[in-house]
Amino acid sequence: MKILKPLLLSAFLGASMGAFSTAALAECEDGRTCFEPDVAIDNTVNKIMEARHAIDNGADSDQILALIKQAISLNKEINANDIVDRKRQKANSYLKKARSEVRKSALQPADSHLLEAENRFKALHSFL
Secondary structure: OOOHHHHHHHHHHHHHHHHOOHHHHHOOOOOOOOOOHHHHHHHHHHHHHHHHHHHHOOOOHHHHHHHHHHHHHHHOOOOOOHHHHHHHHHHHHHHHHHHHHHHOOOHHHHHHHHHHHHHHHHHHHHHO
């Protein structure tokens, strides 16, 4: 009986671990919405385009800052490989430059930084 009990327990634990895939459970366990890299890039580009249109339409700085902040948080979802991550960080630096220009109420340089960020994020598709 002393040998049978640990044997059955170990067999039960082994069967239960094999029943669930750990890879399926490991994705987005913190409650975030996960996207494929292509979709995440497109979402970021769309948010940057919204910010550029807001600048062109004369929106106030708070609305533009909110759109840029959303674009910065969306680009963190782009996870593909090391090359894409380095290029994403470079493109993200232009978003941060645009945010600092909007805070200074310099909308023209912010628009050029957003345009550069948009082009760099669009170029990420070729590195996937």
